[in-house]
Amino acid sequence: MHIRYLEYLIALDHERHFARAAASCNVSQPTLSAGLVSLEAQLGKRLVERERRFIGFTPEGEAVLPWARQVIAAHSNLVLAAGRANKPLSGEVRIGCIPAAMPVIGYLAQALQAAHVEVTIACHSMTSEAVLRGIRTFELDVGITYVDKAMPPDFRLLGLYRDRFVLLTGATAGLPDGTPVPVRQAIEHRLCLLPQSMQNRRILDDRLAQHGCSAQPVITADSFDALFAIVSGGGYSAFIPESYRSMVPENLRVLPIVPPLASATIGLVLPGDKFPSATAGPILAIGESLALPAQFDPV
Incomplete structure (x- = not known):
């Protein structure tokens, strides 16, 4: 069994399109299709549902995929181990x-x-x-x-x-950078937070609940870059991980929260x-x- 045929199968799973899968493997589409047919012949099972386009995998194909990934990973690690031999x-x-x-x-x-x-x-x-x-x-x-x-x-x-939460706010808040803010005062700011679908927000909600309070954002945004941009516009604050401190623009302030809100x-x-x-x-x-x-x- 050729490792390359298994790579074709994994590429097809990733791309869900014959031409794109072939391009990702740096082969022509006929070459990829022929390899998949050969793999099916070796296993004696149809793996791919196809007409003129990719439709999906058969139950046998779905069953084979995790094993194909494991074989490819083992092969790659074997090659790495043999070639590295205590080398970088x-x-x-x-x-x-x-x-x-x-x-x-x-x-x-x-x-x-x-x-x-x-x-x-x-x-x-x-x-x-x-x-x-x-x-x-x-x-x-x-x-x-x-x-x-x-x-x-x-x-x-x-x-x-270990990370902890800090309050990100604008210079217009009138608080010098590094000024400690009580947690109950922090949640009174006009808050821009991550949505509850993101784990960091769920961790924040859990930590606030431990102090008997909760945050009520007026804006939610699904990235820290978006939080920075919104707070930079003025009038809003956000809870962010302290590890982001070095990435905070100069026009914003990072305020520690007391008592500390440990993140994770x-x-x-x-x-x-x-x-x-x-x-x-x-x-x-x-x-x-x-x-x-x-x-x-x-x-």
Whole structure:
């Protein structure tokens, strides 16, 4: 069985279109189609529903997909392990990161590429659920997400830092940068917050509830960049992770909240021993020695 045929199958699952799947594999569409037909012949099962276009996978095709991903990942790790032999990593490292943890990406990337100069990095912003799914399906090499809660045993975890919420507001609020704000005073601001569909917002609501209060936003926006833009326009404030402090524009103020509103522990999530990865060990070593600036509270 050719590994390449399994790659065609995975590409088709990702693209849901024959021509785009072929382009992603750098082959012609007839070559991809012929490879899929050969794979079906070897397995003795029809895997793809097709007419003149891609319709979907048969039940047998759906059943084969996770095993195909596992075979491809094992093959890639085998090649990496054989070629590396205690040498630095090379090639692309795929990182999935929750939006709340994006500020740490640059520090991790710099440390990783300093130790492994031939590495390139592909960073994807995604939900915590998508991060775990990406590692399970071998589409990610490492995730950066919340690591407070219990994880399934097929993941390896390394805490990096503890985050806390701060209040982002404009200069017109009349408070100097760094002025502590009581939590009950903070929620009286005209608030712009993430929607409750995002985990960081749900964590905020939980922390406020522990102090017997709640936030009632007048605007919701689904990214931290949007929160910065809205607060910059004047008249609004937002709760953001303190790790974003270095990214705050000069016209805005970051105010600590008292008592402190702890957010969550952010860390690395990697494949566990059940699915060994040639990249996991080197990335874990980088994480263990990672030096972060003052806005991060190391674990």
